[in-house]
Amino acid sequence: MNSFFKTCTALAATSVLLVACGGGNDDDPTPSNEPGVLTVTSATVGALNGVYGNGALNLTDVDKKNPVGSVPELCTFRFDGANKVGSPATAFGDIRYRPDATGLYQAFLTFDGKEYGSDDATDTVVARDKEQIRLTSKTLTATDGSNATLRVTGIVPMRTNRPSGC
Structure with missing residues (x-):
């Protein structure tokens, strides 16, 4: 009986740790067959200018989240694997849009660590029929308070198995 109790306790502790550490979920982008490309221009940090995405991007599933408070219900997903052509730099991002909206609510894109x-929603399109997000010379501002900016044009694909409205 004592070893049964120890086994149950160990299993419960492992389960708690897996949930706390994010194990067993699909929060990390996984390979897709969907190509995506982002072109950065007019960057305050000139080394960021260039083309990111030389193949299929890694994607998470699109989730519908309804947070408590004043934030509206959102469809969210993340991507990575957008390697800069001719450079070791990479890009990844977090995309958020409202169900049934035609433009983005928020986008956070990281280029070479920034x-x-x-x-x-200016200069963005949520193209559900094409399974993609489109950015057209979209101005993004650095989130570190430096006021650095850049412009992004490109396509980020979405997985097809999305919740209703997403």
């Missing part, structure tokens, strides 16, 4: 963001 995060940039926007919280308006």
Whole structure:
């Protein structure tokens, strides 16, 4: 009986740790067959200018989240694997849009370790029929308070198995 209790305790502790550490979920982007490309221009940090994405991007599933408080219900997903052509730099991002919206609610994109963001739908399209997000010369501002900016044009694919409205 004592060893049964120890086994149950060990299993319970392992389960708690897996949940706390994010094990057993799909929060990390996984390979897709969907190509995506982002072109950075007019960057305050000139070394960031260039083309990111030389193949299929890694994607998470699109989730529908309804947080408590004043933040609206959102469809969210993340991507990575956008390697800069001719450089070891990479890009990854966190995309957020409202169900049934035609533009983004927020986007946070990181280029070579520096995060940039926007919280308006200007110059963005949520193209559900094409399974993609489109950015057209979208201005993003650094989230570190430096006021650095860049412009992004490109396509980020979405997985097809999305919740209703997403």
